[in-house]
Each structure stands twice: as structure tokens, then as C-alpha cells.
Amino acid sequence: MKRFSPSGQHYPDPSMPPENVPEVIEGQTLTNESKKVKTNQSFESLFDSESLCDVILNVNEGQFVFRGHRMILGLKSEILATMLNELKSGDSQSRPVLNLKEAPECSMVFSRFLYFIYSGAVWLHRDYVLPLHSLAEKYQVKPLIQHCHSYISQILLNMIDTTDGCRGFSIDIICDIYEGNLYSDEICDLCYKVLCAKFRDLIASERWPFCSWHLVSDLLKCDDCNAEENVILTSATEWMKRNQLADKNLIEDILVNIRYPLLHRKVLYHLQKNGVFKNFPQVQELVENAVRYHCFKDVPEAKDDFVGVQFTKRTLNRTRPNSAENNGMNSPEMLSSSNQNLNRSVPGQTHCSPAVLIQNTQPPPVVQSQIYSNLLQESREYQRLYEVAPAPPSSPNQQTFSPIPQMYNVSSAANYVQNASVQTGDRSS
Structure with missing residues (x-):
């Protein structure tokens, strides 16, 4: 983020050590050198708080309403920063309202998404990690994207090993991920391996006739397709008949x-x-x-x-x-x-x-x-x-x-x- 300084004012750059003074390398004894210390900043106490609130977040025309803070939202997401900068200020008696339109499944986890922006912490679960990942991608909150990506990958890895007790995602969801082209190549590759391992479950499900030609063709090519x-x-041939492939x-x-x-x-x-x-x-x-x-x-x-x-x-x-x-x-x-x-x-x-x-x-x-x-x-x-x-x-x-x-x-x-x-x-x- 670009810093602004009035003309004529020149102050030492606080992000750098003092001039001609080396930094202390970890493990060395502190003498006259400088040392950088850092604390984890959290704005958790301001989540949905009236204190210093200067914007209202209205999700899906009143489904959920949150009290927000421009500086924190803009600091964590450049997308939100752009939206807030374009937002017209209300009258002196009211706060401006930022209207957000989200898919139903995303609106239900918007509070968790917003809480992560303020606190840096989030509870992840297979039932809602995918819409949470969608929100993180939409607003480009990269730390949350990484957390969701890692968690989704772990669930898929557990599903490949059928001796693991983790139930994981449904076959429908895994097919949607693979065919949707909205996730990383790593996650798509894991979905492909899960579908190979669960091939019998897939062909016995109602989803099988609705799978794309590319998915069916890819599965039949795989050495790990788990069926006789x-x-x-x-x-x-069932898939071809149900789709009237001519x-x-x-x-x-x-x-x-x-x-x-x-x-x-x-x-x-x-x-x-x-x-x-x-x-x-x-x-x-x-x-x-x-x-x-x-x-x-x-x-x-x-x-x-x-x-x-x-x-x-x-x-x-x-x-x-x-x-x-x-x-x-x-x-x-x-x-x-x-x-x-x-x-x-x-x-x-x-x-x-x-x-x-x-x-x-x-x-x-x-x-x-x-x-x-x-x-x-x-x-x-x-x-x-x-x-x-x-x-x-x-x-x-x-x-x-x-x-x-x-x-x-x-x-x-x-x-x-x-x-x-x-x-x-x-x-x-």
C-alpha cells in the first residue's frame, strides 16, 4: 500500500532498521544491535461492533447485516477496498451501506468469512468449507484461500484411503469440483483420484448419468479405476444409453x-x-x-x-x-x-x-x-x-x-x- 507524506516532511522509514546498525540475527547475543519484534494484530473485538463503525454490510437485501470498519475491511481485501472507495457516503446521520449479493450457501457462512478478516481465525468444516473458499476467492483474501485449500486437500486425501474414517464430500460435490474448473490443479487431481477409488459408488449413484463426457472418458483411462x-x-454403456449418445x-x-x-x-x-x-x-x-x-x-x-x-x-x-x-x-x-x-x-x-x-x-x-x-x-x-x-x-x-x-x-x-x-x-x- 502506497504511503502518503505531506511535502517537506521526511521521517525515518519505520519498516527498516536504523541506518548503519545491523539487525540481530536469531540466536546471537543482543549487544548494541537493533532487534525487530512483532505481535500478532487482531481486531476480533471490533467484529460486528458499534465501536468506531463507519459502514454497514447488507448481505442479500437484509438476510444478514453486519457493522463494519472501512480500514479493517480494506486492509484485508483489495476487492472490498475498491468497493468501499466507490461507495457513496450517506447523510451525516447515517452510515453508508455496502450491499452485497451472495449465493445462498455463501451467505450462510459470510459471518465466518467476516470473522476471519477481523480475527485471522476460522473454524473449518467439510459442510461449508467450499462456499467459504468461494468467498475467499471472490474477495481475494489470500490467507483464507490457503487455509481452505489445505483443508479441502486433506479431506480428499483421507477419502482416497478408504481405511480412514473421514466421510468427506459427497460424490456429487466431488464431480462438481472436478468439472467446475474453479479450483487449483492440485485439488482437481485429488478429486480425480477419489472418483477412481470410489468408482463403484459413482456408477451406483444418481449422478453417474449426468457426468460429463470428459469425466467419463478420463475415468475409463485411469489405471486406478477401482472396478473390474x-x-x-x-x-x-449405461452412461451412453442414458445420454442417448449417437x-x-x-x-x-x-x-x-x-x-x-x-x-x-x-x-x-x-x-x-x-x-x-x-x-x-x-x-x-x-x-x-x-x-x-x-x-x-x-x-x-x-x-x-x-x-x-x-x-x-x-x-x-x-x-x-x-x-x-x-x-x-x-x-x-x-x-x-x-x-x-x-x-x-x-x-x-x-x-x-x-x-x-x-x-x-x-x-x-x-x-x-x-x-x-x-x-x-x-x-x-x-x-x-x-x-x-x-x-x-x-x-x-x-x-x-x-x-x-x-x-x-x-x-x-x-x-x-x-x-x-x-x-x-x-x-x-
Whole structure:
């Protein structure tokens, strides 16, 4: 901030040590040198106080009204300083009023935002840290931005580790953060990792059909997408159907991210036999390579033929460590089995840090997603696919599902892709 001094007045700069006198370096013995001391200034006692009040803050036309002090507000926020400088003074009997329009969720935490400006302290909680961060960004209160950023990052890191008791943000909120492009790259990257770790929760939620194409495509590319390949295939086709995706290029761009060698060979047989991908040459080639993989994967001379992303097993590292069910989990023969422990219940815990309190509740129950209904259960194809993957053993706290809907979804996904292929026509046409 630029200092003003009347013409002709020259005083020693109080921010600098006396001339020709060195400062005391920390750890040295004090002799004749100068030493800078500093106290933490706080205007907490003036928060919403009549004392020295010279402006009124009116949030959302009277929803909340605060007594303010121009100097303090302008000192902490250049945005507020500009607004206050442009504010017309009232008559001698009244204070000027600064009208502020805030989103409903932001207005509810405006008192905490204002309290931080006066005191430098704030209580953070997952329920309102995002609107508090929005206010800090809007008015460019950088210390508060840093505090909120650090706190949001810690919550997301705790969510990636499913053994942590912190409930964190909802799937909807995490998708909004990732797709909104309003947060730092670091927070967006953490959201992406959370969505990969919670992929099963995402596809079982009501938010899944409303996810953007870019988010769906990004998740399907990830090595850490925490689901078996048949689940990824059926969820991708469900998303395409719910969004009535008709663009052939977009459909193919999603399908090429499925790792077909990780599907069970009987599923691959069904896909190839019915010519599901005949109008998607790139995908059809991937399926044929997957068939060759299952035929020749045990031949030593062929090992160099099966390298690349398609043959990279996804890292299902979110399940319970050292569980017996995890043995052989990543083999193509086992990838059609359900993840045993992703949605297991975790006893409620409390995560504490300075000026922060997070309380947990039990995670929501798992909801199974029924994708399509165009394949009759009585058909031979349905009965044949039923034998592909037997029902996996369930963890004690997990709801038991029949394997029939799972394989039924795989066949239905194939039917959807085949129908989409016919509707979009051959690429050469």
C-alpha cells in the first residue's frame, strides 16, 4: 500500500532498521544491535461492533447485516477496498451501506468469512468449507484461500484411503469440483483420484448419468479405476444409453478405453461372435487382440506381443489388504468377480486438527445398478453368460447380490453397442 507524506516532511522509514546498525540475527547475543519484534494484530473485538463503525454490510437485501470498519475491511481485501472507495457516503446521520449479493450457501457462512478478516481465525468444516473458499476467492483474501485449500486437500486425501474414517464430500460435490474448473490443479487431481477409488459408488449413484463426457472418458483411462473390467464396460454403456449418445466418434472414444484382455474369454467370445463392434474398426481390433491374448498368453515367444495399456491390469488397491479374496484378483479369469471390500463399513471415527473438527457417519448403503432390460432372462445367451462368473463370497457387512444381473448387464451392454452400431451406420458411408 502506497504511503502518503505531506511535502517537506521526511521521517525515518519505520519498516527498516536504523541506518548503519545491523539487525540481530536469531540466536546471537543482543549487544548494541537493533532487534525487530512483532505481535500478532487482531481486531476480533471490533467484529460486528458499534465501536468506531463507519459502514454497514447488507448481505442479500437484509438476510444478514453486519457493522463494519472501512480500514479493517480494506486492509484485508483489495476487492472490498475498491468497493468501499466507490461507495457513496450517506447523510451525516447515517452510515453508508455496502450491499452485497451472495449465493445462498455463501451467505450462510459470510459471518465466518467476516470473522476471519477481523480475527485471522476460522473454524473449518467439510459442510461449508467450499462456499467459504468461494468467498475467499471472490474477495481475494489470500490467507483464507490457503487455509481452505489445505483443508479441502486433506479431506480428499483421507477419502482416497478408504481405511480412514473421514466421510468427506459427497460424490456429487466431488464431480462438481472436478468439472467446475474453479479450483487449483492440485485439488482437481485429488478429486480425480477419489472418483477412481470410489468408482463403484459413482456408477451406483444418481449422478453417474449426468457426468460429463470428459469425466467419463478420463475415468475409463485411469489405471486406478477401482472396478473390474466388466463393471467398467457395463457402466460406460449405461452412461451412453442414458445420454442417448449417437456420435459414433464419441462412442468409439469411450469403448477404446475398455481393456478387453481383462474381460473373461467367454464374454469376449460373445462380443466377437455377434459382431458387436463390426462398425467400430478400432474397437474390433482390440477385441481380436484380446482373443489372441487368451489363446497365446502362456506361450513364452508371444509375451512381447501383449504389451501396452490394453494389457495393463488396473490397480485394485482399495480393497482390504491381505484378504484371502484378493489372491489372483487381477487375473483375467477373476476380473468378472465383484470387489469384495470397497463398500465395507468402517467404524465411525473423529478426525481432528487445530481449529478443525470432522465427524463421521456410516457410509450410504450400496445400490445395485440395473442397466438394461432388452435381454430376456429365459434366453440361452442369458443362461450361458450366467455361468461365466459364479457369485463371489460377500464380506460380512456387504449386501449380497446375485451374479445374474452382473452378467446380464454385460450381455445387455453388448446389445446396446450393437444397436448403436447399426443406427450410426458404417463409417465408410
